[in-house]
Amino acid sequence: MTYALEFQDLTLGYNRHPAVHRLRATIANGSLTAIVGPNGAGKSTVLKGVTGTLRPLEGRIAFGGLARNEIAYLPQQSYVDRSFPIAVADLVAAGLWRETGGFAGLRSIHRQRVAEAISEVGLEGLEKRPIRSLSGGEMQRALFARLLLQDARLVLLDEPFTAVDARTMADLIGVIRRWHGEGRTVLAVMHDFDTVRAHFPRTLMLARKLVAHGPTAQVLTAENQFRARQMCEASAQPPRYRERSAA
Amino acid sequence: MWEILVQPFADFGFMRRALVGCAAISIGATPVGVFLMLRRMSLTGDAMAHAILPGAAVGYLFAGLSLGAMTAGGLIAGMTVALLAGFVTRVTALREDASLAAFYLISLALGLLILSIRGSNVDLMHVLFGTVLALDDAALILLCSIASVSIFALAALLRPLVLECVDPQFLRSVSGLSAMTHFTFLVLVVLNLVGGFHALGTLMAVGIMILPAAAARFWALGVSALIAVAVLVAMLSSLSGLLLSYHFSLPSGPAIILVAGFAYVLSLVFGPVGGLSGRAFPRRYLEA
Numbered sequence: 170m171t172y173a174l175e176f177q178d179l180t181l182g183y184n185r186h187p188a189v190h191r192l193r194a195t196i197a198n199g200s201l202t203a204i205v206g207p208n209g210a211g212k213s214t215v216l217k218g219v220t221g222t223l224r225p226l227e228g229r230i231a232f233g234g235l236a237r238n239e240i241a242y243l244p245q246q247s248y249v250d251r252s253f254p255i256a257v258a259d260l261v262a263a264g265l266w267r268e269t270g271g272f273a274g275l276r277s278i279h280r281q282r283v284a285e286a287i288s289e290v291g292l293e294g295l296e297k298r299p300i301r302s303l304s305g306g307e308m309q310r311a312l313f314a315r316l317l318l319q320d321a322r323l324v325l326l327d328e329p330f331t332a333v334d335a336r337t338m339a340d341l342i343g344v345i346r347r348w349h350g351e352g353r354t355v356l357a358v359m360h361d362f363d364t365v366r367a368h369f370p371r372t373l374m375l376a377r378k379l380v381a382h383g384p385t386a387q388v389l390t391a392e393n394q395f396r397a398r399q400m401c402e403a404s405a406q407p408p409r410y411r412e413r414s415a416a
Numbered sequence: 417m418w419e420i421l422v423q424p425f426a427d428f429g430f431m432r433r434a435l436v437g438c439a440a441i442s443i444g445a446t447p448v449g450v451f452l453m454l455r456r457m458s459l460t461g462d463a464m465a466h467a468i469l470p471g472a473a474v475g476y477l478f479a480g481l482s483l484g485a486m487t488a489g490g491l492i493a494g495m496t497v498a499l500l501a502g503f504v505t506r507v508t509a510l511r512e513d514a515s516l517a518a519f520y521l522i523s524l525a526l527g528l529l530i531l532s533i534r535g536s537n538v539d540l541m542h543v544l545f546g547t548v549l550a551l552d553d554a555a556l557i558l559l560c561s562i563a564s565v566s567i568f569a570l571a572a573l574l575r576p577l578v579l580e581c582v583d584p585q586f587l588r589s590v591s592g593l594s595a596m597t598h599f600t601f602l603v604l605v606v607l608n609l610v611g612g613f614h615a616l617g618t619l620m621a622v623g624i625m626i627l628p629a630a631a632a633r634f635w636a637l638g639v640s641a642l643i644a645v646a647v648l649v650a651m652l653s654s655l656s657g658l659l660l661s662y663h664f665s666l667p668s669g670p671a672i673i674l675v676a677g678f679a680y681v682l683s684l685v686f687g688p689v690g691g692l693s694g695r696a697f698p699r700r701y702l703e704a
Contacts, residue, residue: 220588220589222585222589238590241589242585242586242589244550244583244589248583248584248585249582249583249586250581250582253578253582254454254637254638254639254642255638257592259578260582261582263575263579263583263586263590266589266590266591269575270573270591271575271576271591274605288546299637319590353540388441401554
């Protein structure tokens with residue numbers, strides 16, 4: 170089996186406090202995997218490890234032939250400064266970074282693709298609106314449009330459906346399933362087990378350590394959930410300092 | 417009218433020089449100020465302005481009121497404090513605002529101490545409040561060069577800088593430019609502050625950076641519009657400040673900054689984008 174990602178005894182953490190300990194798992198190429206676990210289980214931390222924002226304290230992540238710019242990452246919405254005066258279309262256009270880089274201008278073909286991505290997530294007509302005027306659901310649609318333009322082989326989503334209404338969630342799940350159909354690998358941190366059961370074939374359960382990884386039905390058992398909670402409480406550590414996200 | 421508005425500049429070379437110098441600062445420093453505001457770093461700008469003082473003072477200690485020595489000293493001190501503050505935030509539990517406050521208090525005290533060791537009170541006033549009415553050719557060339565460098569650098573950096581503000585996590589996931597962007601931006605802040613301090617002094621230089629930007633926030637929505645409005649406000653403040661100081665023999669640096677402050681208060685009250693009057697008299701909503 171070819172793999173997209175392989176976590177090899179991966180330990181990640183902040184200020185030398187491990188948040189994820191000795192994780193071993195293989196994410197198959199083209200798989201659609203949910204990462205679940207209690208709060209503070211290290212779910213988002215794993216994604217930051219994959220994007221390279223966080224260096225492993227120990228172990229490593231092997232990429233099955235993926236270049237860094239073939240990975241798209243959707244951070245939790247709270248990291249986006251919604252008050253910044255930028256139009257929806259400009260935020261979405263940032264998804265073309267791989268082609269335009271930091272400095273080159275947008276050509277008409279690019280603008281056309283931006284418009285297509287925006288209409289694909291159902292935001293036509295809002296292109297020129299500042300992002301501060303969007304609702305939570307509309308904002309998430311805009312961020313998905315940016316992901317569409319990134320055209321990545323590996324897509325990482327961090328709690329993509331918080332602060333999103335049911336209609337938006339259904340539409341965005343449609344986008345995720347299309348990615349899956351196109352053979353892209355998708356790894357999403359998820360909260361809602363019903364959504365995971367309905368739409369994610371594979372699940373990785375974390376509680377600082379690996380609890381279980383495999384077909385969703387075999388992972389999301391009552392027994393595993395109980396174990397995960399116990400493991401998280403057992404390894405409860407002194408509160409960690411805020412993440413060094415602002416440079 | 418002509419006599420009040422134009423005559424001073426027609427008659428006196430020092431007024432023309434002051435106007436050119438202020439225009440250069442408005443063009444260079446104000447857009448940087450807009451980004452400081454958008455990144456919620458307005459106070460960082462203030463702290464770095466103070467941090468420049470000891471560097472300039474050391475330059476003064478060795479070479480007197482020399483443009484080159486004080487510029488070099490200011491640049492070195494400003495960059496050192498910017499980097500040290502960033503470093504302290506990264507490795508200790510102190511937040512950036514507190515560490516910046518600590519650094520700027522230390523450097524302000526250090527700067528005043530060094531200046532008073534050798535200088536007279538006149539020199540002290542010169543460094544603290546600037547000498548916009550006594551800009552020589554070299555100073556003007558310096559101010560204009562800094563403005564040019566700053567405008568071109570901002571234009572080149574625009575996309576990464578905007579993304580670094582809106583969604584830093586995303587920028588870090590697509591490119592390695594994040595750290596470089598942040599650092600270059602800090603360099604631009606320091607450069608413009610050092611330029612500004614020759615004209616307006618270390619205490620006032622940050623005013624022309626922040627006040628027009630804060631005023632623009634009440635008039636414009638997009639980044640380019642913000643920059644345009646801010647530069648316009650800065651230019652008009654410089655012009656009216658210089659005229660006020662000429663006609664009423666006021667110190668020119670504070671006059672310019674006060675006019676900019678006045679523009680800010682006006683915008684705060686009457687600005688259409690979130691100003692106070694909009695609250696008091698809400699207009700009918702627009703139908704999309």
